[in-house]
Amino acid sequence: MASVSIKVNGKDVSGEVEDRTLLVEFIRENLRLTGTHVGCDTSQCGACVVHMDGKAIKSCSILAAQANGSEITTIEGLANGSELHPMQTAFKENHGLQCGFCTPGMIMAATDMVRRYKESGRELDETAIREELEGNICRCTGYHNIVKSIQDAASKM
Amino acid sequence: MYETVYHRATSTDDAVAKMAEAEDAKFVSGGMTLIPTMKQRLAAPSDLIDLRHIDAMKGIAIDGKKVTIGAATTHAEVASSSELADLCPAICNLAGHIGDPHVRHMGTIGGSIANNDPAADYPAAMIGLGAEIMTTKRTLPAEDFFVGMFETALEDDEIITAVSFTAPDKAAYSKFPNPASRYAMAGVFVAMNGGDARVAVTGAGSDGVFRHTGMEDALSSNWSADAVSDAEVDEGDMLSDLHGDARYRANLVKVMAKRAVAAAG
Amino acid sequence: MSEGIGARVLRKEDKRFITGSGKYTDDVRETNQCYAAFVRSPHAHAKIKGINKSPAEGMPGVEAVLDGKQLTGDGIGNIICGWMIHSKDGSPMKMGAWSALATETARYVGDAVAVVIADSLARARAAAEAVEVDYEILDAVITTEQALADGAPQLHPEAPGNLIYDWEIGDKEPTEKAIADAAYVCEMEITNNRVAPNPMEPRSAVATYSPSEDHYTLYTTSQNPHVARLVLSAFYQVAPEHKLRVIAPDVGGGFGAKIYIYPEEIVCLWASMKTRCSVKWTADRSEAFLTDAHGRDHVSKARMGFDKDNRIVGFQVDTIANLGAYMSLFSSSVPTYLYATLLSGQYDIANIHCNVRTAYTNTTPVDAYRGAGRPEACYLIERMMETAARDLGIDPAELRRKNFIREFPHQTPVIMAYDSGDFEANLEAAMKAADYAGFEKRRSESASQGKLRGIGMSCYIEACGIAPSAAVGSLGAGVGLWESAEVRVNPVGTIEILTGSHSHGQGHETTFPQLVSDRFGLPSDNVQIVHGDTDKVQFGMGTYGSRSGAVGMSAIVKALDKVEAKAKKIAAHMLEASEGDIVIEDGEVKVAGTDKKLGWHEVCLGAYTAHNLPEGMEPGLKEGAFYDPSNFTFPAGCYICEVEVDPETGTTRIVQFVASDDFGTIINPMIVEGQVHGGIAQGVGQALLEQAVYDESGQLLTGSYMDYAMPRADDLPSYMVSHETTICPGNPLGIKGCGEAGAIGSPPAVINAITNAIGNNALSMPATSAKVWQAINAANVKEAAE
CATH class of the missing domain: 3.30.43.10 (Uridine Diphospho-n-acetylenolpyruvylglucosamine Reductase, domain 2)
Known part of the structure; x- marks a missing residue:
């Protein structure tokens, strides 16, 4: 068994889990934060994306033990209290989601994307957004409104 | 699991x-x-x-034209290093197109070359750059390091600590991704260093990453996309699967090589 | 801002999805939660000679290891196909037995043969691996050609020669004669590729049996929980309906794959009774690829005859469809009534004949996938129209114009009676938006960059809303295809709408309240949608076939009519006015032409206090309705795709995609556009990337996203979407439906664009880079030879 202590969404949490427990299992099953989803088993769909120490990662492809000592932000921790993150607002206002299953991963990937581009001073145009979404699959929206949502939020972040 | x-x-x-x-x-x-x-x-x-928390295995050191990259350096760190980009933009560009952004935040150069997936990008760069692979036991030229599909010279208790190479005069990597996995169906790394051209191919070969000496000879005397066009790519050495047969892959190798040469300038 | 019909109201359901508070089936955790792991056949066709469960039974955490003999021994019934098709000789379709856990024979890779129930998923999986199944491997058939060949291995004793039915529609002889007399005949063999539906949420079930109440609860990823309950109860004998509650909570996409009741749901329910545990199963993506019903998989040989004026005189089609190892719930209807009845397309064709044979193969069962039959028809017709135009040397738009149906209603020779449409308007709008006239200039610009540019169009029509119950009943459907609704007005004037439709991405929580806003002028926030729970909603047929608007909302309208009538009676009584003078608007109930009025909430409260109701009126304000449509609806439109092909690699880039659709009345344009975007993406995926591929032994080679190419953001363009509307005369709102159009209309537009670019009509889906490169080279070789 592995002892895992992680700061999740600003709160210190700890637990004893089997060493083989994936971070996403720890988040969903131990912490019961079920906003982070699992949509594939080959680390491609991106439904499980969370931030670890400020960077987007796939929580299905890392053990909880590997994340020990880190800070994790999940979709549940993105808003500031009742004030939604601009990316959340943009997804709503631009109809960037339908069934909602890929959405948490999309939003976490998108906020990371905008952060990286802002930090490096690069322009996040439509082509760049589409390339950057390589690790996130959506079956409902055809991506049109996801791209629009990210463009909209990028201008507000 | x-x-x-x-x-x-x-x-x-x-x-x-x-x-x-x-x-x-x-x-x-x-x-x-x-x-x-x-x-x-x-x-x-x-x-x-x-190994991800071993500080000594992290970071990019540049000394003149010599580059050393710690094995636990992530793809994202290599991709976004402006110092490295000034010296060898090809490797930054390559690292920036491995997997997806989330994978690049976790995946490391050491992990990638230790795995030696026949469709991975870094092995082509290592061979194309004539890099040395430094381990806890020794230092090996890349060509001796990569043995075959998913096979390297690493012993079970041997750890890659860093890779090191001299930045070439020019280099570029051009990749044709598999439509599903986005791994390379053909990825070609070309480099020119003091009149010596190197061409390393990943994704396409039936025995993992390999050098294409025909193209190297042609490019050493005439660094141009046209020089590559006349080279032969043996279909018999190519992988064939549901995404593309050997003939198509042979074509991709040539086209990616041409494009890499053009991109390298 | 208006929140009525036609308003772009932002979605109410988004709040929970963007904050991670959606509740999907896998998010449910019951007390005493156990997990199911299935033992699946690794062989495409094998006799099950024995199952040794004992190595698994003793493993830690294992509650039970169960097999098919126990399942059938407990009286659990076989899985059924709910649509009877009769062959042209009058014989009924040959349905092979399908047990939720295979007993004698496994018939495809992934066929479940046993299940392990354990206290953790990891332990269940470990134990499932320890179950020893003794298989005798049998020869397998993968393609319909193999299946229908003489001497082919047999899948089911009930279906000699693996033939399920041999069915026809239309008049053969006049069609053959018309084609024989034609001035020009376009002849093509066209394959519609097999795809995996891939809703992003994998299928999942959480089943709980309560011994004290002798009652089952099933959370499941269903597009139609009531149908699931009916089938689980009436056919599979799991429990009578009143002892079974089915809940489909938030469901992460369906696209047809979540219509059916699969073995896993049945087994979880049964196992929960056997073990007294709550049993959860969630597919991983690999299981989804193996077990979610696949879509399409047709091969058709077709001949389309034209007279000297380029009018179509006859269309003859011979189709073979692959239904996989077993007949899934609606599988039989897809290549027949959902396909061949649309073979007239948008065109006035006097003579059509289509013969359809379906076959069993040792592959995953095939059933409806977004569009279901209609994409197959559209792809066939529209590729042939484009090819014919090229052969005849006329503009493809002109050939279509020449043959358009222009008067409505129009009776086709293949059952359908089109009620409305303006095909020319959609064509014109799409051509204008696509700058069709400026294409040649763009083509030469691309050529100067070394790229091949092409343009292709598709004029689709489909039949939605399925459909009048009596009509589908006469065609073999085992159920009626109406919808139900209940409008519950609370004493404070807020409203709950209970609907049998189910939202799994379509935004019903937003669009359905727009009907109330439109009718009573109430804020849509005052309206709540209740759906997806058999304990709350009395009955419903669910969501598929683009039917929630045309059928589901029509039921709500009927119930609202009754609520309005009663509210007016009450108000007239309270205001001492004539009922005919009462109007309800802006949330107020007024006497027309006076300043006498009541707040909506006052009337509602009046209905519940019952202090002052008209003589003999029952208290309360709650009305229900069942709506049975009078016809199918017929969405139609024109899509124009423009591509640029890289001749060196064969890679296709879609540089422009224009859609002009006629969906009838649009309730929320934002949501309708989103449906079109998503449908196009799935159609483009089928056209360029997606294919479920089996090897000769029946192993699925594309069993994960490593090999099955899902369309991603950089594979797709932004789309230009617009509407040309004719109102559907068949339902009270004038809605035609929008859910499937994108997936129906887009594949032929994409392929027509590529074949236009590369100058070679011989190209099949998916047009992968490798395939396009080969087609370019083949065209070059041909050109050089000529």
């Missing part, structure tokens, strides 16, 4: 010691291949020894 025991190493010595104690351990760095493989129950190491 089968049961396993996780250990976090604090140094390479610590990692090697932990390996010696364990029954059938594996080193894990970013884990972007190993963990999914374990999830599929296709790998079952008794222990996992995590």
Whole structure:
């Protein structure tokens, strides 16, 4: 068994889990934060994306033990209290989601994307957004409104 | 996933010691291949020894034209290093197109070359750049390091600590991604260094990454996309699968080589 | 801002999805939660000679290891196909037995043969691996050609020669004669590729049996929980309906794959009774690829005859469809009534004949996938129209114009009676938006960059809303295809709408309240949608076939009519006015032409206090309705795709995609556009990337996203979407439906664009880079030879 202590969404949490427990299992099953989803088993769909120490990662492809000592932000921790993150607002206002299953991963990937581009001073145009979404699959929206949502939020972040 | 025991190493010595104690351990760095493989129950190491927190294995050091990249340096760090981009933009560009942004935040150069996936990008760069692979035991030229598909010269208790190469006069990498996995169906790294051209091919060959000497000879005397067009790519050496047969892959190798040469300038 | 019909109201359901508070089936955790792991056949066709469960039974955490003999021994019934098709000789379709856990024979890779229930998923999986199944491997058939060949291995004793039915529609002889007399005949063999539906949420079930109440609860990823309950109860004998509650909570996409009741749901329910545990199963993606019903998989040989004026005189089609190892719930209807009845397309064709044979193969069952039959028809017709135009040397738009149906209603020779449409308007709008006239200039610009540019169009029509119950009943459907609704007005004037439709991405929580806003002028926030729970909603047929608007909303309208009538009676009584003078608007109930009025909430309260109701009126304000449509609806439109092909690699880039659709009345344009975007993406995926591929032994080679190419953001363009509307005369709102159009209309537009670019009509889906490169080279070789 592995002892895992992680700061999740600003709160210190700890637990004893089997060493083989994936971070996403720890988040969903131990912490019961079920906003982070699992949509594939080959680390491609991106439904499980969370931030670890400020960077987007796939929580299905890392053990909880590997994340020990880190800070994790999940979709549940993105808003500031009742004030939604601009990316959340943009997804709503631009109809960037339908069934909602890929959405948490999309939003976490998108906020990371905008952060990286802002930090490096690069322009996040439509082509760049589409390339950057390589690790996130959506079956409902055809991506049109996801791209629009990210463009909209990028201008507000 | 089968049961396993996780250990976090604090140094390479610590990692090697932990390996010696364990029954059938594996080193894990970013884990972007190993963990999914374990999830599929296709790998079952008794222990996992995590190298990701060994500070000595991280970072990019530049000394004149000599570049040393710590094995635990992530793809994202290589891709976004402006110092490295000034010296050898080809490797930054290559690293910036491995997997996806999330994978690049975890995956490391050491992990990628230790795995030697026949469709991975870094092996082509290592061979194209004539890099040296430094381990806890020795320093090996890249060509001696990569043995075959998923096979390297690494011994079970040997850890890659860094890679090092001299920045070439010019270089570029051009990749044609598999439409599903986005791994290379053909990725060609070209480099020119003091009149010596190198061409390394990943993704297409039936025995993993390889050098294309025909193209190298042609490019050494005439660095141009046209020079590549006349080279022969043997279909018999190519992979064939549902995404493309050997003939198509042979064509891709040529086209990617041309494009890489053009991009290198 | 208006929140009525036609308003772009932002979605109410988004709040929970963007904050991670959606509740999907896998998010449910019951007390005493156990997990199911299935033992699946690794062989495409094998006799099950024995199952040794004992190595698994003793493993830690294992509650039970169960097999098919126990399942059938407990009286659990076989899985059924709910649509009877009769062959042209009058014989009923040959349905092979399908047990939720295979007993004698496994018939495809992934066929479940046993299940392990354990206290953790990891332990269940470990134990499932320990179950020893003794298989005798049998020869397998993968393609319909193999299946229908003489001497082919047999899948089911009930279906000699693996033939399920041999069915026809239309008049053969006049069609053959018309084609024989034609001035020009376009002849093509066209394959519609097999795809995996891939909703991003994998299928999942959580089943709980309560011994004290002798009652089952099933959370499941269903597009139609009531149908699931009916089938689980009436056919599979799991429990009578009143002892079974089915809940489909938030469901992460369906696209047809979540219509059916699969073995796993049945087994979880049964196992929960056997073990007294709550049993959860969630597919991983690999299981989804193996077990979610696949879509399409047709091969058709077709001949389309034209007279000297380029009018179509006859269309003859011979189709073979692959239904996989077993007949899934609606599988039989897809290549027949959902396909061949649309073979007239948008064109006035006097003579059509289509013969359809379906076959069993040792592959995953095939059933409806977004569009279901209609994409197959559209792809066939529209590729042939484009090819014919090229052969005849006329503009493809002109050939279509010449043959358009222009008067409505129009009776086709293949059952359908089109009620409305303006095909020319959609064509014109799409051509204008696509700057069709400026294409040649763009083509030469691309050529100067070394790229091949092409343009292709598709004029689709489909039949939605399925459909009048009596009509589908006469065609073999085992159920009626109406919808139900209940409008519950609370004493404070807020409203709950209970609907049998189910939202799994379509935004019903937003669009359905727009009907109330439109009718009573109430804020849509005052309206709540209740759906997806058999304990709350009395009955419903669910969501598929683009039917929630045309059928589901029509039921709500009917119930609202009754609520309005009663509210007016009450208000007239309270205001001492004539009922005919009462109007309800802006949330107020007024006497027309006076300043006498009541707040909506006052009337509602009046209905519940019952202090002052008209003589003999029952208290309360709650009305229900069942709506049975009078016809199918016929969405139609024109899509124009423009591509640029890289001749060196064969890679296709879609540089422009224009859609002009006629969906009838649009309730929320934002949501309708989103449906079109998503449908196009799936159609483009089928056209360029997606294919479920089996090897000769029946192993699925594309069993994960490593090999099955899902469309991603950089594979797709932004789309230009617009509407040309004719109102559907068949339902009270004038809605035609929009859910499937994108997936129906887009594949032929994409392929027509590529074949236009590369100058070679011989190209099949998916047009992968490798395939396009080969087609370019083949065209070059041909050109050089000529």
